[in-house]
Structure formats: structure tokens, C-alpha cells
Amino acid sequence: MGLEVVKVLLKAAAGGLFVLLFAALAEMIAPKRLAGVFSAAPSVALGGMLVTAALSGVSDVRQSALGMTIGAVAFVAYCLVGVPLLKRWGAWKGSSAALGVWLAVAVAGYLVVWP
Amino acid sequence: MTNDLRGDHDDRDDRDDHDDRDDHDGSGGDRGRSDERRDDDEVRLAPRELGRTRPRDWLIRFAFGAGVSALAGVVATVAGPRFGGLFLAFPAILMASLTLVAKKESVRQARNEARGATFGAVGLFGFAAVTAAALAGRWPLWAALAAATAVWAVLSLGCYLLARAFGAGGDEPPAG
Incomplete structure (x- = not known):
């Protein structure tokens, strides 16, 4: 611990x-x-x-890099959705709302790739 | 200034223009105004800008970075390194940066930063894929991370330059 x-x-x-x-x-x-x-x-x-x-150990690094590939795809989605949301709702609300998109894409992508 | 940070819906476009003209907190308006006068597409490196950033803003960025890293560490401990790896590409740093830029300069500039971050995020995918592949090929860690960082730089800056070549590399012009 x-x-x-x-x-x-x-x-x-x-x-x-x-x-x-x-x-x-x-x-x-x-x-x-x-x-x-x-x-x-x-x-x-x-x-x-x-x-x-x-x-x-390096084995854990490789595993985390594999997970990160999905997180990065979700990051792209965050940016693409974030730009219009910033315009619509401003910086704080827009970027917070886009976090929901990141989470949805990341978890869904993870479950699709490693069910 | 709090309203600027939270970004209420109704005054968003007015605030863009307003922030471009005025400096509410006296911390960065000069920079914002001087930037507006320049060519929006001109690439430049200005080390003196570092001195204009308030210590509080550095602390906020450090805190976000440390917080996200700790979150990724806790998730990896609880759910395993692969699931924890998702959070190595968690956009909290960008979120902090967007709110700081919106406060210091304008929401329009925050949107410009978010557009640029899209290129960086494409590079992040390359970073992760190269790290995983290189370590699977039993590369030393330092070589794997060095190669992955180089791939991130080439991919993200390459995407930016490609967008620039098609006339989309500059910043969104001020409204009006």
C-alpha cells in the first residue's frame, strides 16, 4: 500500500x-x-x-501505452467537439461538456477493443 | 472576470470582442492586443511571454498535470495499467489551458488553441502506438520513449503544417 x-x-x-x-x-x-x-x-x-x-516494469508501460491509444482517439473527439461547444457555452461549460464526450469515447472504445 | 471563465452562453460573442479590447484583470491584455495587431498566420517564438505569465497560472497548470497523473496512477492501481493508460491521454491539461486562455485573452483564442490541440491529439495516438510497438519489440525504454516523442512531434506539427498549407493554420480572425 x-x-x-x-x-x-x-x-x-x-x-x-x-x-x-x-x-x-x-x-x-x-x-x-x-x-x-x-x-x-x-x-x-x-x-x-x-x-x-x-x-x-516495462511490461506495465506497454499495457498503459495500449490503453493510451484509445484515450488519444477520445482526445481527438474532445477537440473536435470542444471547438463548437466553446463557441456555444464559453470556456468553462464548453470544455467541461466536451469531457463527457472524451469519457464516452474512451470507455466505449476500450470496451470495443478489449471486450 | 469570473463570468469570463465560466463563459455564459448569452454574451459569448460580445465577450470575445470585449476581451480582445479590454484587460479586466490587468494580467494579459497587452499581449492579447499586440497579438491581434499582428498577422494571425505568422509563426513566431517569443520567450519574453514567459515573464508575462503569472505564477498562479503556472501553479494551476502544475496542479492539473499532477492531478491527472495521480488520477491515472490511481486508476492503473485499481483497474490495471491498460485501463489506467486511457487517462494518460485525459484532456484536463487542455481544459485548464482553455479556461486560462479564455480568461487572459478571449474565448476566440481558446477555440484556436482547441483547434491546434486536435493536431497534438493525433500525435498522441502516434506516441502511444509507437511506445507499445517498440516495447513489444524489446526496445530499451529510453529509445522507445524518444522515438515515440519524435513521432508525436512529426505527426502533430506535420498535421499543423498541412492545415497551414491549405490556409487553415492561422488563428480565427476577431469578430466584426
């Missing part, structure tokens, strides 16, 4: 740092559409996979 908590805390710290790194790149870049590319950078994945490899 203690090791699991340490793992989660290390993943949180590593993920947060990678997010800052890519966010700094995005801040410096224009136009906004190009900067947006870095808002979908593999920051959380890099942090999480490095910690997973160190503490759980």
Missing part, C-alpha cells in the same frame, strides 16, 4: 513537471493554433511511464 502511494505521488510530481515544460513552450509560440499543439503533448504520459518503468 505504501509503495502504491509513493508511486502515485511520484507520477503526480513527474507529470506536473512535464506539463510545465510543454506549457512553457506553448506560452512562447504563436499563432495560438500552433501553440495548441503543445496542449496535447505527451506530458502526463512521459512522467507516468518513466515512473511506472522504474517501479513496476
Whole structure:
């Protein structure tokens, strides 16, 4: 249990740092559409996979990468749906509503690929 | 400013224009205004923008990143690494960024960022697929992650450049 908590805390710290790194790149870049590319950078994945490899082994990293392929498809759906929702409902409500789309596509895709 | 962040439906287009003209919280309006005057399609790198970002905004991004990473870690512990992997592509960071950009600049700019994130998300798929394939081929972890990151960059920036070549790489012009 203690090791699991340490793992989660290390993943949180590593993920947060990678997010800052890519966010700094995005801040410096224009136009906004190009900067947006870095808002979908593999920051959380890099942090999480490095910690997973160190503490759980490479096999778990491969499994998480397989799951991530479905999450990435759902991320594309989030962006495609998010643009009109932002226009309709504004930033907070629109992006929150798009999260529901991400969740639906991610779970449905997971169940289709690995029933 | 709270209304800007939450984005009520009725005043959305007015707010776009309003935010492009005014700086309610005094934190980023100059940047927004200077950006508006430039060519929307011009690619540029401005390190000085880093100094204009408030420490609070960095903290929010770190907190979102740490939170999503912790969520992915907990889900992986409870439901297994493959299901936890879904959350390695959870768009909470983008969500944080969109609300910050909408607050600091405008909802229109947030939409531009979301459009760009679509290209990055396509790259994320490549990142995950290459990582899985390389590790299945017994590549060392560092080589697998390096190759996957390179594929993310090539795919996402390639998609952006392709869109740009077809005239869709610039930002949405201000209304009116």
C-alpha cells in the first residue's frame, strides 16, 4: 500500500513537471493554433511511464501505452467537439461538456477493443 | 472576470470582442492586443511571454498535470495499467489551458488553441502506438520513449503544417 502511494505521488510530481515544460513552450509560440499543439503533448504520459518503468516494469508501460491509444482517439473527439461547444457555452461549460464526450469515447472504445 | 471563465452562453460573442479590447484583470491584455495587431498566420517564438505569465497560472497548470497523473496512477492501481493508460491521454491539461486562455485573452483564442490541440491529439495516438510497438519489440525504454516523442512531434506539427498549407493554420480572425 505504501509503495502504491509513493508511486502515485511520484507520477503526480513527474507529470506536473512535464506539463510545465510543454506549457512553457506553448506560452512562447504563436499563432495560438500552433501553440495548441503543445496542449496535447505527451506530458502526463512521459512522467507516468518513466515512473511506472522504474517501479513496476516495462511490461506495465506497454499495457498503459495500449490503453493510451484509445484515450488519444477520445482526445481527438474532445477537440473536435470542444471547438463548437466553446463557441456555444464559453470556456468553462464548453470544455467541461466536451469531457463527457472524451469519457464516452474512451470507455466505449476500450470496451470495443478489449471486450 | 469570473463570468469570463465560466463563459455564459448569452454574451459569448460580445465577450470575445470585449476581451480582445479590454484587460479586466490587468494580467494579459497587452499581449492579447499586440497579438491581434499582428498577422494571425505568422509563426513566431517569443520567450519574453514567459515573464508575462503569472505564477498562479503556472501553479494551476502544475496542479492539473499532477492531478491527472495521480488520477491515472490511481486508476492503473485499481483497474490495471491498460485501463489506467486511457487517462494518460485525459484532456484536463487542455481544459485548464482553455479556461486560462479564455480568461487572459478571449474565448476566440481558446477555440484556436482547441483547434491546434486536435493536431497534438493525433500525435498522441502516434506516441502511444509507437511506445507499445517498440516495447513489444524489446526496445530499451529510453529509445522507445524518444522515438515515440519524435513521432508525436512529426505527426502533430506535420498535421499543423498541412492545415497551414491549405490556409487553415492561422488563428480565427476577431469578430466584426
